[in-house]
Amino acid sequence: MLATGATWGICAAATAGVIARPFRLPEAIWAVLGAGLLIVFGLMPFPAALGAVAKGLDVYLFLIGMMVLSEAAREQGLFDWIASTAAINARGSSARLFVLVYATGIVTTTFLSNDATAVVLTPAVYAAAKKAKAEPLPLLFACALIANAASFVLPISNPANLVLYGGKMPPLGTWFGAFALPSVAAIAVTFALLRWVERERLAGACNSDVARDPLSPAGKAALTGIVATAGLLIVMSALDQPLGLPTCLAGLATMLGVCALAKHSPLALARSVSWSVLPLVAGLFVLVEALDRTGVIRHIAGALQAAAANPAQGAAVSGTVLAFASNLMNNLPAGLVASTAVAQVHPPRLIVDALLIGVDLGPNLSVTGSLATILWLQAIRREGEDVGFWRFLKVGAATMVPALAAALGARLLIG
Numbered sequence: 001m002l003a004t005g006a007t008w009g010i011c012a013a014a015t016a017g018v019i020a021r022p023f024r025l026p027e028a029i030w031a032v033l034g035a036g037l038l039i040v041f042g043l044m045p046f047p048a049a050l051g052a053v054a055k056g057l058d059v060y061l062f063l064i065g066m067m068v069l070s071e072a073a074r075e076q077g078l079f080d081w082i083a084s085t086a087a088i089n090a091r092g093s094s095a096r097l098f099v100l101v102y103a104t105g106i107v108t109t110t111f112l113s114n115d116a117t118a119v120v121l122t123p124a125v126y127a128a129a130k131k132a133k134a135e136p137l138p139l140l141f142a143c144a145l146i147a148n149a150a151s152f153v154l155p156i157s158n159p160a161n162l163v164l165y166g167g168k169m170p171p172l173g174t175w176f177g178a179f180a181l182p183s184v185a186a187i188a189v190t191f192a193l194l195r196w197v198e199r200e201r202l203a204g205a206c207n208s209d210v211a212r213d214p215l216s217p218a219g220k221a222a223l224t225g226i227v228a229t230a231g232l233l234i235v236m237s238a239l240d241q242p243l244g245l246p247t248c249l250a251g252l253a254t255m256l257g258v259c260a261l262a263k264h265s266p267l268a269l270a271r272s273v274s275w276s277v278l279p280l281v282a283g284l285f286v287l288v289e290a291l292d293r294t295g296v297i298r299h300i301a302g303a304l305q306a307a308a309a310n311p312a313q314g315a316a317v318s319g320t321v322l323a324f325a326s327n328l329m330n331n332l333p334a335g336l337v338a339s340t341a342v343a344q345v346h347p348p349r350l351i352v353d354a355l356l357i358g359v360d361l362g363p364n365l366s367v368t369g370s371l372a373t374i375l376w377l378q379a380i381r382r383e384g385e386d387v388g389f390w391r392f393l394k395v396g397a398a399t400m401v402p403a404l405a406a407a408l409g410a411r412l413l414i415g
Contacts, residue, residue, distance in 0.1 A: 015034075069229060094203070111234065135201040149403060193403070364403070
């Protein structure tokens with residue numbers, strides 16, 4: 001009991017550190033510190049910790065590919081080109097610019113993943129706001145929220161989908177049958193409520209008289225790399241293959257091609273990548289493994305088994321609980337916990353689908369609810385912006401809860 005209590009205490013403190021960022025230290029420090037304390041105090045054997053870190057290999061590779069892809073595009077001015085295009089097409093309307101950003105976020109999340117929206121799209125959106133002299137926060141919030149709201153349109157739209165289904169995704173036809181209507185509900189409700197919350201900031205005009213320089217050959221190569229990566233991910237998903245290695249290879253190939261055309265050093269580009277996200281994810285995997293060793297997942301599995309007696313009610317409750325739990329411990333470890341519990345009891349598909357909606361959409365409540373939102377935070381901090389926990393919570397509370405109800409209701413309606 002003492003060891004269990006200590007494990008829970010360390011995991012809770014580490015999670016709180018990731019959320020609150022005491023002393024303004026990066027999130028990764030608190031996750032790694034928590035994992036290290038578990039090992040030092042003998043609560044987690046070192047081989048078990050290494051095994052937990054190894055479980056995240058596909059996620060690490062996926063993130064590496066996306067981050068180097070984004071940095072290659074940034075360095076060659078692709079984001080500035082996209083920003084100028086958006087500002088010109090907004091035709092002086094901040095509200096129209098908001099719609100363009102949101103629509104672009106849907107496409108980016110659907111075909112490249114929510115992490116790509118955070119890493120690739122967010123810098124472009126910030127650049128668009130600057131060029132258009134528009135309020136940046138409504139546009140940045142659009143990136144953050146659509147990254148989660150559209151993250152179950154396709155299996156590849158969120159790495160957490162791979163985690164929850166244990167790497168064995170349903171066929172695309174089955175996926176669309178279950179998630180097409182819930183996705184539309186989540187996207188539409190999130191848009192309407194965010195547009196209402198930010199109505200005052202979006203009321204003014206913006207600048208449409210923006211110069212747009214043509215893309216360089218290296219910039220065109222970066223754009224081609226992003227499009228090719230999206231196509232590759234769709235193919236790999238249809239073939240039911242892991243996404244991490246193909247994404248990593250595509251990102252590295254794009255980076256090398258761009259650097260060769262621009263005659264820049266790949267090492268200089270790599271130094272600009274926010275590598276701290278990798279130890280953050282690794283630390284979270286260790287924390288989840290430690291919780292599993294305390295037996296907590298057996299209790300969760302038991303609750304899922306009991307919920308299976310009434311699948312509709314069980315789905316609504318399970319999805320809602322996991323949605324809020326994702327904000328307490330981040331949706332990646334929450335998805336890992338749920339995945340392990342699902343593998344133990346094999347609840348009805350309706351409950352599993354509701355859990356996926358909860359783990360994907362629930363993190364829109366808080367700034368540390370998902371890895372995508374943490375990546376989004378890092379992206380906007382690089383641009384000189386920041387959003388605190390309470391500021392995000394106000395927006396999240398107004399948008400996530402109704403969107404979650406709509407998405408879960410749509411899934412229950414399908415049956």
